[in-house]
Each structure stands twice: as C-alpha cells, then as structure tokens.
Amino acid sequence: MSRIGIMSAMVEEMNILLKSIKNEKIETIGQREYHTGKLFDNDVVLVFSRWGKVAASSTTTTLINNFRVDKIIFTGVAGAINNKLNIGDIVIAKNLYQHDFDASPLLNKHVLPHINKKEIPTNKALNTQLIKSAKQFIATQLNNTITNNELDVFNISTPEIVYGNIASGDQFIKTSNQRELIRTELNEVEAVEMEGGAVAQICYEYNIPLAVIRTISDKAGSDAAIDFPRFVENIAGKYSYKIIENLLSEIN
Numbered sequence: 610m611s612r613i614g615i616m617s618a619m620v621e622e623m624n625i626l627l628k629s630i631k632n633e634k635i636e637t638i639g640q641r642e643y644h645t646g647k648l649f650d651n652d653v654v655l656v657f658s659r660w661g662k663v664a665a666s667s668t669t670t671t672l673i674n675n676f677r678v679d680k681i682i683f684t685g686v687a688g689a690i691n692n693k694l695n696i697g698d699i700v701i702a703k704n705l706y707q708h709d710f711d712a713s714p715l716l717n718k719h720v721l722p723h724i725n726k727k728e729i730p731t732n733k734a735l736n737t738q739l740i741k742s743a744k745q746f747i748a749t750q751l752n753n754t755i756t757n758n759e760l761d762v763f764n765i766s767t768p769e770i771v772y773g774n775i776a777s778g779d780q781f782i783k784t785s786n787q788r789e790l791i792r793t794e795l796n797e798v799e800a801v802e803m804e805g806g807a808v809a810q811i812c813y814e815y816n817i818p819l820a821v822i823r824t825i826s827d828k829a830g831s832d833a834a835i836d837f838p839r840f841v842e843n844i845a846g847k848y849s850y851k852i853i854e855n856l857l858s859e860i861n
C-alpha cells in the first residue's frame with residue numbers, strides 16, 4: 610500500500626494536520642519527530658522539514674530510507690518573485706532551482722553536479738491532483754475556512770493559483786537587490802523559499818514523485834514585515850490542511 614510523506618516547512622502547519630491523524634506513532638531520528646498514522650484514510654508520515662536545504666534534504670532522505678514513503682508532498686510559505694503575485698496566492702512548483710548554487714567555473718552557475726542540470730521537475734500526475742485540490746479550496750472552501758476578518762488583515766480577496774517555477778536557497782530574501790538577482794538570473798521564477806530545491810534533488814536521485822505547494826507570505830524584500838506566526842497559523846496552515854484533505858480524498 611502507498612505511503613505518503615507530508616513535509617511541512619512550518620511546524621504550525623504540521624500541528625494543524627496532526628489534529629486529524631489516527632493511530633499516531635512518533636519516532637525521533639536526528640532531532641526530527643516522524644509521525645506515522647492514517648490521515649483522511651491514507652497511510653502517511655508527517656514531519657517538520659526544518660529550515661534550509663541541508664536540513665530538508667536530511668529529513669527527505671530519512672523519509673525515503675527509514676519510512677519507505679513512495680511519494681512526498683511538501684507544504685510551506687514563500688516570498689513572491691513575480692510582481693503580479695500577492696500575499697495569500699498559491700504557487701505549485703513545476704520546476705525547482707537552487708538559486709545559491711554556484712560551482713563556476715567548473716560548471717555554469719546553478720547547474721547541479723552529477724545531475725547536470727539547473728532545474729528539477731516535480732511529478733506531473735501529483736501536480737494535476739494538487740492543482741485540482743487547490744482550486745476546489747479557493748473556489749468553494751476558503752470563506753468557510755478562514756474568517757473575513759482574518760482575510761482582511763492580510764488583504765486577501767481572491768487568491769490566484771499559479772503553476773510555475775520556484776527557487777530555493779539558504780537565505781531569507783529580504784532586499785530588492787537579492788530579489789532582482791534571482792529574477793534576472795533564473796528563468797520565470799515565481800517564488801522563493803529555502804527547502805524545495807533540496808527536497809527535489811533528493812527525490813530525483815531516489816526516483817520518488819514529489820509535489821511542492823507554497824502560500825505567498827511576503828514579497829521577498831519589497832513589503833513591510835508581516836505578522837509571520839499569525840499568517841502561518843491562521844492562513845497558510847489552514848490552506849495546507851484543506852488542500853491536503855482534498856488531495857488525499859482524491860488519491861484514496
């Protein structure tokens with residue numbers, strides 16, 4: 610039977626999902642707690658990825674080798690690189706880059722050694738199901754899940770769902786210089802975060818289907834600081850919960 614690894618970049622997101630897990634068992638490996646059990650009738654392993662590419666790749670490898678997951682869904686928040694994106698929009702990754710990887714002059718900037726390419730694609734079939742689950746959430750469940758007051762606090766009205774590229778690196782992007790560098794160097798990047806590219810590299814090497822979904826939490830350098838814990842708890846965590854519920858009902 611299929612076993613799905615669900616990695617959350619924010620511990621608050623995982624905690625919301627854990628409220629619905631059945632037959633939960635917890636195993637600690639390398640300071641990470643892996644929660645196995647049933648979620649919406651599927652065998653799952655939930656884990657907090659921890660932050661950054663090194664941490665997330667180690668968590669991914671343990672999910673694959675110790676817990677034998679046969680697919681991985683990654684959820685979290687991201688900063689917008691595309692100017693058209695707003696806080697509360699959703700990006701589903703088509704390809705993932707590592708924007709801070711640079712082995713030049715041995716390899717062109719961003720080319721990953723051994724794999725010999727810059728971008729790693731996610732799994733098409735999972736993406737199709739994830740896009741459908743996200744559309745269902747925005748069209749029919751958003752307003753029953755999150756209060757208008759909470760949506761207003763973050764200026765969210767009709768969130769967009771974008772299927773496009775995401776770049777990852779070991780930096781929180783907070784200045785317009787950092788942001789412009791990523792935009793000019795990499796092709797059509799929608800959003801930036803700190804784990805997806807690393808998880809994609811491991812999944813590619815182990816041939817494990819992967820999907821990555823991120824809620825835009827900030828504009829990567831060109832906005833005032835938002836209340837991050839409030840955003841994750843009241844917006845991004847609820848998005849993830851409902852979208853994962855829709856997806857697992859579909860997969861089942």
Ligand code: ADE
Pocket residue numbers: 686687688689780781782783801802803826827828829830
């Ligand atoms: N995750 C959410 N916002 C981010 C940003 N601006 N840079 C990197 N990772 C992020």
